[in-house]
Amino acid sequence: MTRIIPVLTVLAAIGLFWYAMAVHMNAPWQNTLNTRAGLENVALLDFAQQTWAQDKPVLPAPHQVATEIWNATIGLEFTSRRSLAYHAWITLSATLLGFALGTVLGVALAVAIIHNDASDRSLMPWIIASQTIPILAVAPMVVVGLGAVGLTGLVPKSLISMYLSFFPVVVGMVKGLRSPEGIQLDLMRTYDATPWQTFWKLRWPAAIPFLFASMKVGIAISLIGAVVAELSNASGGGLGVRLLTGSYNGQTIQIWAALFIAAGLAAVLVAIVGSTEKWVNGRMGVRA
Amino acid sequence: MRLSNLQLYLLLVGGGAAMLGLALSLPTLGNAPLVLIFFVLATLPLFRLAKPLSLWLDGLIAIFGAVALIASLPQGASMPLHHWLALFSAWAFAWLFVERLSAAIRAGTLPETGTSLIIPVIFGLALLAMWEVVTRGANVPAVLLPPPSAIGARMAAETGILWADFVQTFIRSVLPGYAIGCLAGLGVAILVDRSPFLKAGIMPIGNFMSALPIIGIAPIMVMWFGFDWQSKAAVVVAMTFFPMLVNTVAGLNAASVMERDLMRTYAASYWQTLFKLRLPAAGPFIFNALKINSTLALIGAIVAEFFGTPVVGMGFRISTGVGRLAIDLVWAEIAVAAVAGSAFYGVIALIERGVTFWHPSVRGGRA
Numbered sequence: 001m002t003r004i005i006p007v008l009t010v011l012a013a014i015g016l017f018w019y020a021m022a023v024h025m026n027a028p029w030q031n032t033l034n035t036r037a038g039l040e041n042v043a044l045l046d047f048a049q050q051t052w053a054q055d056k057p058v059l060p061a062p063h064q065v066a067t068e069i070w071n072a073t074i075g076l077e078f079t080s081r082r083s084l085a086y087h088a089w090i091t092l093s094a095t096l097l098g099f100a101l102g103t104v105l106g107v108a109l110a111v112a113i114i115h116n117d118a119s120d121r122s123l124m125p126w127i128i129a130s131q132t133i134p135i136l137a138v139a140p141m142v143v144v145g146l147g148a149v150g151l152t153g154l155v156p157k158s159l160i161s162m163y164l165s166f167f168p169v170v171v172g173m174v175k176g177l178r179s180p181e182g183i184q185l186d187l188m189r190t191y192d193a194t195p196w197q198t199f200w201k202l203r204w205p206a207a208i209p210f211l212f213a214s215m216k217v218g219i220a221i222s223l224i225g226a227v228v229a230e231l232s233n234a235s236g237g238g239l240g241v242r243l244l245t246g247s248y249n250g251q252t253i254q255i256w257a258a259l260f261i262a263a264g265l266a267a268v269l270v271a272i273v274g275s276t277e278k279w280v281n282g283r284m285g286v287r288a
Numbered sequence: 289m290r291l292s293n294l295q296l297y298l299l300l301v302g303g304g305a306a307m308l309g310l311a312l313s314l315p316t317l318g319n320a321p322l323v324l325i326f327f328v329l330a331t332l333p334l335f336r337l338a339k340p341l342s343l344w345l346d347g348l349i350a351i352f353g354a355v356a357l358i359a360s361l362p363q364g365a366s367m368p369l370h371h372w373l374a375l376f377s378a379w380a381f382a383w384l385f386v387e388r389l390s391a392a393i394r395a396g397t398l399p400e401t402g403t404s405l406i407i408p409v410i411f412g413l414a415l416l417a418m419w420e421v422v423t424r425g426a427n428v429p430a431v432l433l434p435p436p437s438a439i440g441a442r443m444a445a446e447t448g449i450l451w452a453d454f455v456q457t458f459i460r461s462v463l464p465g466y467a468i469g470c471l472a473g474l475g476v477a478i479l480v481d482r483s484p485f486l487k488a489g490i491m492p493i494g495n496f497m498s499a500l501p502i503i504g505i506a507p508i509m510v511m512w513f514g515f516d517w518q519s520k521a522a523v524v525v526a527m528t529f530f531p532m533l534v535n536t537v538a539g540l541n542a543a544s545v546m547e548r549d550l551m552r553t554y555a556a557s558y559w560q561t562l563f564k565l566r567l568p569a570a571g572p573f574i575f576n577a578l579k580i581n582s583t584l585a586l587i588g589a590i591v592a593e594f595f596g597t598p599v600v601g602m603g604f605r606i607s608t609g610v611g612r613l614a615i616d617l618v619w620a621e622i623a624v625a626a627v628a629g630s631a632f633y634g635v636i637a638l639i640e641r642g643v644t645f646w647h648p649s650v651r652g653g654r655a
Contacts, residue, residue, distance in 0.1 A: 006489030025512075058512065116294075118383075118390040121404060122411035131583060133626040140594075141610045141618050145432050220499040227501055231594055232610070239504075247507030247595050259504045266500050 018062055019048075025058040026051035060253045068257040088261050090238040094154055094226040095269070098161020099219050105162060106169025106214070113170070114177045114203075115195075127170055135163050139225070140232030153236060161225035165218035169211070176210025177203045205284065212277035219269045227262060239265075295387050299333060302380030306330030309373035316368075322356035323374050330377050343388035346381050347410070353378030354417040367425035375421050382414045434616040439623065442616040449605070449617075450624050457602040458628050460517040461589040465524025470581060472525065473532025474574065478562070480533070481540045491537060498530035506592040515596045523592040528581040532574075539573025540566050572647045575640040582632045586625060 030051045034042060052061035072084035113120045139160045146156040180202050188198045230240025239258045246254035291299065310327040329349050333341055357374055361367065386407050392398045416436050423435040430438060443450065480486050506523050513519035543566045551561045593603025602621050609618040
């Protein structure tokens with residue numbers, strides 16, 4: 001309880017601030033509306049309620065966003081093009097595929113790097129440099145380019161997610177696979193263990209905590225990759241498309257709803273990885 | 289020094305491919321004299337398997353192979369088979385060179401400084417050469433993937449546009465946003481650190497927020513702050529704030545209890561303890577956030593430009609370039625972004641090395 005109260009307090013403060021800002025930011029337009037309608041001297045409380053109920057507010061009030069999320073997920077058929085659950089599913093599938101590919105690629109690269117001196121020296125600098133290429137900026141081009149050779153839909157988006165999520169996995173796994181100390185490696189040598197045995201019985205278990213820490217970062221950014229990749233393929237659907245169409249049409253409530261769904265999705269994915277980590281740690285005998 | 293198994297395989301594969309290429313290209317002798325010379329050169333080391341030649345010779349063979357291939361690429365037609373073999377052989381020799389070089393560095397026969405830089409450079413050059421040869425040799429349409437030479441030519445031709453975009457995106461949007469976001473994160477972290485209640489309340493939310501797709505707020509910021517650089521800077525501020533907050537708070541706890549006790553025995557005030565002990569101790573964490581943020585900031589600004597900009601900026605150029613199928617301009621823009629991002633990261637890393645010189649990760653040499 002002592003850990004929840006401060007969080008709730010801060011959240012409540014954010015909520016209050018949000019409602020106040022909604023009044024402040026929507027006020028000019030509401031004033032224009034009221035003048036046009038011939039309304040004068042609206043009571044402060046009524047005025048606040050008006051600003052919280054606009055169609056296209058500058059800043060929608062929290063309950064407007066919540067209503068929109070409810071209407072667009074539970075209130076609509078799943079297959080509807082306007083259903084946020086449908087778009088979230090599109091984004092989620094690209095995220096998961098990209099995350100899986102990125103984790104496999106990252107682990108493979110890390111294994112190559114720790115077992116081969118030359119690949120460590122030649123790959124590592126370029127892996128780091130590759131992340132300074134703003135792939136999110138390149139994403140539209142990758143999507144268009146792959147579309148020209150017939151790859152559309154899930155795959156291009158997953159490739160962008162993969163490109164973003166492999167990096168933390170490589171960095172974490174290289175660190176993790178190198179984390180066994182010299183004394184432990186020496187023990188393996190006295191047991192006459194083969195390199196294969198040393199890898200599976202010492203290095204791999206030692207790297208598992210690092211792998212999970214990296215995967216938590218990786219799954220969050222592979223969601224970002226999927227969302228941004230969707231910006232360039234408006235017909236494909238997904239949360240990114242909702243953000244973009246909302247932006248073009250001034251549908252602020254729609255933007256905020258898509259944003260919150262994306263945030264919720266990220267939180268759930270990170271939590272799933274986190275609880276898998278706890279389960280695996282438990283099986284491996286780590287005390288919580 | 290004798291060759292290891294891997295090096296031996298590489299030599300056999302590279303030399304074998306060259307020998308095969310030599311046999312295939314003999315009927316059309318003289319069409320591409322440079323490639324022919326390369327085949328001969330690359331076959332020769334096979335005859336001295338027992339006593340390997342100097343590793344620099346392997347490097348020279350690989351470089352000569354790449355140059356010969358690029359110089360004798362057929363215009364407008366697909367490459368004949370022996371060109372592909374030459375590419376394969378040159379790649380094997382480059383790999384062999386890198387393998388032997390790193391083995392020599394490890395054995396101590398070559399100095400670490402300087403020579404260890406050659407390896408990633410060779411890798412990068414090999415990648416570029418491969419890209420050039422494959423895109424031109426297999427006639428990949430320029431709309432899909434232009435060869436590096438075309439991108440370079442475009443960069444040279446459009447320096448004005450590239451510079452204007454760089455100024456708009458990097459100088460106007462990224463730098464102010466980065467400075468404001470990082471300073472705000474640092475300030476809030478110091479404030480939060482004073483109050484255990486605030487810390488308990490804000491930190492879970494901060495950790496949560498730094499894992500969320502904050503980039504999604506770009507359309508909102510464009511709506512609030514307009515199309516110009518202010519909205520991009522605002523996105524950058526939002527993206528850089530939370531990593532800085534989370535890292536700094538963790539860093540402020542890095543000073544050990546014993547060191548704090550020492551400060552107390554000196555009767556140091558809160559601010560003295562903060563500036564003389566805790567902030568320096570937090571240095572590695574703060575620089576970690578600064579480095580993470582340096583790449584995040586550029587990405588945030590460029591993506592925010594997709595949601596509306598004045599007709600200048602890297603994100604604008606990339607999104608319109610894709611629409612107009614001016615892919616070489618897009619790649620030129622990407623190259624500028626990559627260089628700018630790497631340089632930004634490099635500058636921060638250099639400052640880090642100077643400021644936190646005492647930290648084990650810096651003292652140990654390889655970060």
